[in-house]
Amino acid sequence: MRIYARDACETLTIEHSCEVSVSRDSRRARPVSRRRTSTAVVTAALLAVPLTAATTPSAQAAPAPAPARSGEPAPAPAAATAVTVHQNDRTVTVATRGYEIDIARGPFAITTRRAGRTVLATAASGAFDLTRADGTHLTPTAVRTATWADGALDLAVATSDPAATLTVKITPESDRYRVLTGVTGATATASALRLDMASGGHWYGHGEAKTDAEGEPDTRQPWPLDAATGKEQVDDTTFGPASYLMTEPFWFTATSAGLYVRTNDLMHVSLGRVHAGVADFEVTGTANLDATVFVERTPRAVYLDYVGIAGKPQSIGAAPAQFEKPLWNSWAQFYSTVDQQGFLDYARSLHDAGVLGHTMQLDDGWMTHYGDYTWNSKFPDPKGMSDQIHAMGYDFGVWITQWINLDADNYQVAKDKGYLLKSKDDPSLPCTVTWWNGKAGLIDLGNPDAYRWYEDQLRRLQADYGVDGFKFDTRFFDERCAASNGLDAAAYRRLGAELARQFDLQGAGIRVHWTGAQKYGFVTRTVDKGTDWASLNAAVKQNLAVSVIGYPFVATDMVGGSDSMPPPSNEVLVRWAQAAAVMPIEYASTSPLKVYDFVNRTWVTYPPEVGRAYAAATRLHAALAPYIRDQAARAVRTGEPIMKPLFFRHPDDPKAYTVADEWLLGDSLLAAPVLASGTSRDVHLPPGAWYDVVRHRAVNGGDLRGYRADLGTVPLFVRLGAPDTPRLLKVLR
Structure with missing residues (x-):
């Protein structure tokens, strides 16, 4: 034979x-x-x-590897990989020196193993799913033919429709394999990959999580992703490059497997919500799926594999002072009621109290209408206000957006000149969308004249009023609208990023994402938060989630939260400031002196110890700034996150995979701030020797139960024997 x-x-x-x-x-x-x-x-x-040749061609069959899309990085060349292929009447096996892919002929399934251990497997309910225009589904049943040629395994798989065949091309490399799918004999409008979540253990990546739970994602973020149950499980039907949420088509697991879906189309991602125990990754608008499965020795190695595709930051998106002191933004202090005198009083009180800061930034509430870059009557002398802010030693910034509300003077100007995105249904009309401040058009950055018109308005604000920088709070595209000039959502993201990088973003950064956006090196502020303990914990988890999809310069959205809730309690505000002190960037709003409660319509004056503890937290961050800046430089060199989960440095520590309230800042400083009411917490230390900064003692890895930490205390631990140990001990002792 x-x-x-x-x-x-x-x-x-x-x-x-x-x-x-x-x-x-x-x-x-x-x-x-x-x-x-x-x-x-x-x-x-x-x-x-x-192994026989598949014979049925089709326009929707698995395509050849596609060239890079607009603004998307091309796959990097890979080293040669030794591959062994064999089969029997039950399975087809593709083996490299690092892993094996076992394809069950029927029922059709794909299992990935490393060293004999399953690290990822397709769902028992079906490995793939195709949706037709009428909403009916095609599911694969059994392998008809298997062909090894030109370094790839081509499968023809029967489906629930006898006339339709799923085509699957698997191309193995040393640490990953690529999967391209298509369909013959039928037309499909969506294609999905389904994975068994249990096969990967714990799941990470994805970014900010959209769920069906009330208050998401402002008060909830699962970490790990599989920890969520019920309505708190991830279920995002608008997962794509134009989403306001910071998301990425990349996931990885505790078994050191990973998944990257290469697309610029909208996805529907469900992690156990639609099908129990199943991770569903559906790409809409196409019958083809292009996915890469990573197989590595550690989760961090999977992350670095993805960074190798997406790219690492090409620059540091914050000035040195922005790593040292917090940005103060007016939003949670005033919301849109802010006026000139109140803003100046706010800045002066923080300055006089010795609370550190580098910029005073005026948020929503200054425009005559949304989209008009003119000052309303609450600001009678904006240039004089700017001058006073500068005299206190701060930079001055303002909030801006690209939405132009229908009642704005600029709306008619932009409409008449063709500067707005067009309607998909009637290209002769502007596209009208609803955002959190009403109905609006969206500036079409794909139109060069519209791009320059918008940029010129920002330049005039700088020239006329001494505005040093901006907080961009916008989407650059909306899938409900028609793109112009053959662009797609990722291309609009690129145009928006290139526009924003011309200006000082003042430590507030900009929320652009999707494979390739990492290169811009922007600071990323996570989505708005509430003001309670759940929101603080969500802020920490989202910073970790955004860090491990390739965006290292992270900040929680405003110390103390906002989200039109009552102001944070004494404890929440101080503990949030302490947590932010051991993150890359501090972004603040609620004054630790006094804030207005817009829910109960009364002023809240914080006791003096709150102001003192808050100021101490800002000084702690300032002391760590040289260390943090070095981590930022490392992120540019290697793509390494600054704020990272414990298991990135300690992959052999099983407990590290579920710790959601501690993190590493760099490799050598473990932060375990108090994130719940009380004056104690349990601390998990990975194996090794650590220096307890609070107790001034050396401790070994393990669990510290009931670690005492009063309101002025931040539990910190320095890894002993590391290159950064001496400098951290000098700063923190």
């Missing part, structure tokens, strides 16, 4: 398996060696059927 691996290996006898070398540069496989197989392989060969 002979086994045939067509166009890849010479004809083989049953004593040999087929080993070929595959590289991304040259897909033509070639024999590189012959070796004796184990008894198991010989047995498999005796049962084997020939």
Whole structure:
């Protein structure tokens, strides 16, 4: 009996398996060696059927690897990979030196193993799912044919429709494999990959999580992603490059597997919500799916694999002073009721109390209408206000958006000149969308004249009023509108990023995301938060979630939260400031002196100890600033996160995978601030020797139960024996 691996290996006898070398540069496989197989392989060969060629072509069949899309990084070349392919009447197996892919013929399933251990598997309910225009579904049933050629395995898989065939191309490399799918004999409008969540253990990545729970994502963020239950499980039907949420088509697991879906189309992502125990990754508007599965030794290695595709920051998106002191923004202090005198009093009180800050930023409430870059009557002398802010030693910034409300003077101007995105239904009309401040049009950055018109208005604010920088609070595209000039959502993201990077973003950064946006190096402020303990915990988890999808310069959205809730309690405000002190960037709003409660319509004056503890937290961050700036430089060199989960440095510590209220700042400082009411908490230290900054003692890894931390105390631990140990001990002792 002979086994045939067509166009890849010479004809083989049953004593040999087929080993070929595959590289991304040259897909033509070639024999590189012959070796004796184990008894198991010989047995498999005796049962084997020939690998045969699939014969049914179709426009919707699995495509060849596509070139990079607009603004998207191209895949990097890979080193040659030795591959062994064999099959029997039950399975087809593709093995590299690092992992194996087992394809069950029927029911069709794909299981990925490393060192004999399953690290990722498709769902028992079906590996893939195709949706037709009428809403009916096609599910794969059994492998009809399997062909190894040109460094890839081509499968033709029968489906629930006898006339339709799922085509699957699997291309293995040393630490990953690419999966391209399509369909013949039917037309599909969406294509989904379904994975068994339990096979990967704990799940991470994704970014800010949209769920069906009330208050999400302002008060909830699962960490790990599989920790959520019921309505708190991820279920996002608008997962895409134009989403306001910071999301990324990348996930990874505690088993050191990962998934990257290469698309600029809208996705529907469900992590256990639609189908219990199943991670559903559906790409809409296409019958094809393009996914890469990573198989590594550690989760951090999977993260770095994705950074190798998406890119690392090309620059640091904040000035040195913005890593040292907090940005003060008016939003939670005033909301849109802010006026000139109140804003000046706010700035002066913080200045006189010795609370550090680098910028005073005026949020929503200054425009005559949303989209008009003119001052309303609450600001009789904006240039004089700017001058007074500068005299206190602060920079001055304002909030801006690209939405232009229908009642704005600029709306008619932009409409008449064709500067707004057009309606999908009637391209002769502007697209009208609803955002949190009403109905509006959206400036079409794909129109060069509109781009310049918008940019010129920002330049005039700088020239006429001494505005040093801006808080961009906007979407650059909306999928409900029609794109212009052949652009897609990712291209609009790129245009928005290139516009924003011309200005000082003042530590508030900008919320752009999706594969390739990492290169801009913007500060990322996570989504608005409430003012309670749940919101503080969500802020920490979202910072971790955004960090591990490739955006290292993270800040929680406003120390103390906002979200039109009553002001934070004494404890929440101080503990939030302490947590932010050991994050890359501090972004503040609620004054630790006095704030207006817009819910109960009364002023809240914080006791003096709150102001003192808050000021101490800002000084702690300032002391750590040189260390943080070095981590920022490292992020540019390598893509390494600054704020990272414990298991990035300690992958062999099982407890590290579920710790959601501690993190590493760099590799050498473990932060365990109090994130709940009270004056104590449990602390988990990974294996090794640590210095307890509060108790001035060396401790070994393990669990510290009931660690005492009064309102002025931040539990911090320095890893002993690390290159950064001496400098951290000098600063923190």
